Amino acid sequence: xxxxxxxxxxQTRVAEHWDLTxxxxxxxxxxxxxxxxxxxxxxxxxxxxxxxGELSRQEHVSALAADAAGMSGIEAIRIEAADASGGAALRxxxxxxxxxxxxxxxxxxxxxxxxxxxxxxxxxxxxxxDADFEAMQGATPxxxxxxxxxxxxxxxxxxxDDFAGFSVNAHSNGGRNPNAMYRNRLKPERxxxxxxVATPVNLFDAAPEGDGAAALILTRTERARDLVPNxxxxxxxxxxxxxxxxxxxxxxxxxxxVVGSASKAYMQAGINPQDIDVFELHDSFTIMxxxxxxxxxxxxxxxxxxxxxxxxxGLGGRIPVQTFGGLKARGHAGGATGVYQVxxxxxxLRAEAGENQVANARVGMAQNIGGIGSxxxxxxxxxxx
Amino acid sequence: xxxxxxxxxxQTRVAEHWDLTxxxxxxxxxxxxxxxxxxxxxxxxxxxxxxxGELSRQEHVSALAADAAGMSGIEAIRIEAADASGGAALRxxxxxxxxxxxxxxxxxxxxxxxxxxxxxxxxxxxxxxDADFEAMQGATPxxxxxxxxxxxxxxxxxxxDDFAGFSVNAHSNGGRNPNAMYRNRLKPERxxxxxxVATPVNLFDAAPEGDGAAALILTRTERARDLVPNxxxxxxxxxxxxxxxxxxxxxxxxxxxVVGSASKAYMQAGINPQDIDVFELHDSFTIMxxxxxxxxxxxxxxxxxxxxxxxxxGLGGRIPVQTFGGLKARGHAGGATGVYQVxxxxxxLRAEAGENQVANARVGMAQNIGGIGSxxxxxxxxxxx
Numbered sequence: 201x202x203x204x205x206x207x208x209x210x211q212t213r214v215a216e217h218w219d220l221t222x223x224x225x226x227x228x229x230x231x232x233x234x235x236x237x238x239x240x241x242x243x244x245x246x247x248x249x250x251x252x253g254e255l256s257r258q259e260h261v262s263a264l265a266a267d268a269a270g271m272s273g274i275e276a277i278r279i280e281a282a283d284a285s286g287g288a289a290l291r292x293x294x295x296x297x298x299x300x301x302x303x304x305x306x307x308x309x310x311x312x313x314x315x316x317x318x319x320x321x322x323x324x325x326x327x328x329x330d331a332d333f334e335a336m337q338g339a340t341p342x343x344x345x346x347x348x349x350x351x352x353x354x355x356x357x358x359x360x361d362d363f364a365g366f367s368v369n370a371h372s373n374g375g376r377n378p379n380a381m382y383r384n385r386l387k388p389e390r391x392x393x394x395x396x397v398a399t400p401v402n403l404f405d406a407a408p409e410g411d412g413a414a415a416l417i418l419t420r421t422e423r424a425r426d427l428v429p430n431x432x433x434x435x436x437x438x439x440x441x442x443x444x445x446x447x448x449x450x451x452x453x454x455x456x457x458v459v460g461s462a463s464k465a466y467m468q469a470g471i472n473p474q475d476i477d478v479f480e481l482h483d484s485f486t487i488m489x490x491x492x493x494x495x496x497x498x499x500x501x502x503x504x505x506x507x508x509x510x511x512x513x514g515l516g517g518r519i520p521v522q523t524f525g526g527l528k529a530r531g532h533a534g535g536a537t538g539v540y541q542v543x544x545x546x547x548x549l550r551a552e553a554g555e556n557q558v559a560n561a562r563v564g565m566a567q568n569i570g571g572i573g574s575x576x577x578x579x580x581x582x583x584x585x
Numbered sequence: 586x587x588x589x590x591x592x593x594x595x596q597t598r599v600a601e602h603w604d605l606t607x608x609x610x611x612x613x614x615x616x617x618x619x620x621x622x623x624x625x626x627x628x629x630x631x632x633x634x635x636x637x638g639e640l641s642r643q644e645h646v647s648a649l650a651a652d653a654a655g656m657s658g659i660e661a662i663r664i665e666a667a668d669a670s671g672g673a674a675l676r677x678x679x680x681x682x683x684x685x686x687x688x689x690x691x692x693x694x695x696x697x698x699x700x701x702x703x704x705x706x707x708x709x710x711x712x713x714x715d716a717d718f719e720a721m722q723g724a725t726p727x728x729x730x731x732x733x734x735x736x737x738x739x740x741x742x743x744x745x746d747d748f749a750g751f752s753v754n755a756h757s758n759g760g761r762n763p764n765a766m767y768r769n770r771l772k773p774e775r776x777x778x779x780x781x782v783a784t785p786v787n788l789f790d791a792a793p794e795g796d797g798a799a800a801l802i803l804t805r806t807e808r809a810r811d812l813v814p815n816x817x818x819x820x821x822x823x824x825x826x827x828x829x830x831x832x833x834x835x836x837x838x839x840x841x842x843v844v845g846s847a848s849k850a851y852m853q854a855g856i857n858p859q860d861i862d863v864f865e866l867h868d869s870f871t872i873m874x875x876x877x878x879x880x881x882x883x884x885x886x887x888x889x890x891x892x893x894x895x896x897x898x899g900l901g902g903r904i905p906v907q908t909f910g911g912l913k914a915r916g917h918a919g920g921a922t923g924v925y926q927v928x929x930x931x932x933x934l935r936a937e938a939g940e941n942q943v944a945n946a947r948v949g950m951a952q953n954i955g956g957i958g959s960x961x962x963x964x965x966x967x968x969x970x
Contacts, residue, residue, distance in 0.1 A: 263959035574648035
């Protein structure tokens with residue numbers, strides 16, 4: 201199998217972009233990635249988008265994004281796996297380059313979340329759940345996260361305050377990221393008293409949705425060395441699924457898709473969790489951050505919340521997470537989120553993370569989760585030296 | 586690059602399946618394909634679905650289908666490129682197996698079209714067009730096809746009767762296909778007087794939408810030879826795009842995405858159009874059949890309609906098309922359509938097509954078009970001897 205590396209990254213700010221359409225966002229991120237890689241064209245485009253059909257009455261975003269970026273004619277496909285779409289699209293681009301068929305592939309995540317607001321957006325987001333047995337009953341992603349969090353609290357004896365550290369860390373790092381949606385600091389003592397979303401999940405616990413686009417360019421590592429000074433190779437790549445509905449899972453507090461994809465990625469990379477220097481995890485809700493840390497091997501079952509402290513997950517901690525703000529502060533741009541995660545890991549491994557740099561970061565991991573855990577995608581990256 | 590073959594096929598009937606959900610349809614086709622290949626499990630699932638978000642309020646169909654088929658845990662991704670989703674998903678499965686990373690891949694196309702009816706379904710289908718500049722103005726796929734057909738008639742001096750042969754051929758072959766949605770014969774003299782849909786497109790000109798699921802199993806050709814007596818290798822595989830909106834195309838009667846994907850597929854397979862023994866084309870409207878024949882090299886520009894006669898496109902004709910009824914009579918099952926096309930080509934190349942058999946078929950082509958030509962996917966298949 202051909203070794204594959206990332207040679208270009210691009211992103212827009214995550215925000216309520218009232219003045220930019222999905223076309224504009226896609227074109228900006230695509231051109232930024234081409235410029236960053238120093239190339240002018242690609243062979244195949246993998247567009248990740250979660251909800252344009254519901255949000256903007258626009259499916260077929262692959263051909264739309266190719267056209268918007270001035271690349272009409274090329275191979276263009278859309279990948280969707282709810283909010284794991286970005287990671288899933290990277291997986292497809294990776295396989296395409298690894299096959300030897302595609303020389304230069306672009307992953308382009310784009311989402312215009314603010315095309316719908318309020319309850320209508322929430323209903324759209326709920327299409328990532330089981331329509332017949334969850335959403336039909338009024339369940340939303342936040343409501344499902346609340347069920348999991350309440351169960352977790354019941355089993356572990358934790359309270360909302362025990363999760364504050366995840367959001368505090370996110371906002372601390374997001375404050376130094378010019379592309380972040382929210383750059384304000386969060387006081388730990390304010391966390392538990394935020395307005396409720398779906399009790400116990402509250403406003404400071406749930407990631408905000410924003411518009412944005414992010415892009416990556418991949419090619420063979422052999423070729424990459426000649427093109428850029430700092431290619432970052434994909435050392436591990438894996439996708440796994442879980443029972444679709446939460447009520448069908450034998451243990452609702454074990455994210456089996458995360459266990460599956462992380463263990464495959466570790467095996468492919470030939471490493472263990474303790475070898476990871478920086479980890480962009482899927483903190484759509486703080487409970488998801490805790491459960492992802494457990495399922496990825498950084499904590500025992502029921503102990504993930506103990507990592508929610510600066511000495512554990514801060515930039516100088518044992519396992520830095522949300523280093524540019526995570527979903528919570530950088531913002532959750534739906535199908536683009538998984539691409540943002542990888543852009544940030546590449547910045548870390550290139551030592552281009554500025555004030556957010558994790559010292560001596562050489563091995564990074566990005567993990568993108570769809571819905572409340574039905575799909576998980578894990579990628580591991582290493583510097584090419 | 587690793588050579589890839591198809592070793593299993595499965596399908597449900599295309600119909601208004603009021604008694605079967607998307608889960609049921611997906612599970613039936615998946616199990617049929619596993620049985621056909623004589624294997625019990627796969628490594629990765631590529632789900633093609635066009636519109637479940639709009640039709641059934643269900644995105645994230647990849648994990649849902651994996652679960653429904655009893656395969657939860659495995660790698661599962663959804664591919665979407667409007668009604669070219671099926672072909673696009675095969676492309677991804679092909680690349681995954683070609684990379685050497687995935688040993689057994691399943692392509693599973695599924696669509697529950699009848700979850701919405703009438704104008705609401707038409708509005709959903711129109712999300713494959715440009716939402717801002719086409720659908721927003723009231724354009725539907727049929728309306729866009731009508732624009733192209735009217736222009737074609739103007740340039741070539743043809744009338745509606747000149748296109749009748751495509752629908753007559755489709756119904757003639759569909760009548761012998763137990764999985765077809767419509768099995769009635771169509772009298773040529775009745776064609777032009779059918780009720781209008783979007784003049785000049787009428788009811789006998791436009792493919793009907795139905796529910797259905799179809800599946801394929803792929804593995805390395807080397808491995809395939811040991812598993813089944815009749816593997817069919819993928820000799821060519823290509824995706825291309827065109828300007829997204831019709832009004833941006835320099836020639837609205839040249840399907841550039843078809844030209845691009847067909848020429849790449851021919852080049853990879855090392856053949857010319859005259860080497861193709863059977864061709865499943867995307868006859869969503871008769872004008873699309875005529876234009877696809879032209880863009881694929883079977884007729885000059887403006888001459889595709891001349892092939893709409895039994896001696897040209899019938900089972901014993903020069904280039905047999907719609908051999909199991911095509912979209913027009915087998916039925917158009919959205920994101921599953923491209924998978925049905927390939928299932929039918931495999932039946933032909935295995936010499937398992939029964940009454941619909943094209944004699945001595947050794948090389949087949951399937952071509953799946955998204956929207957009104959913004960995406961096209963072309964695959965060429967050959968018997969492994």
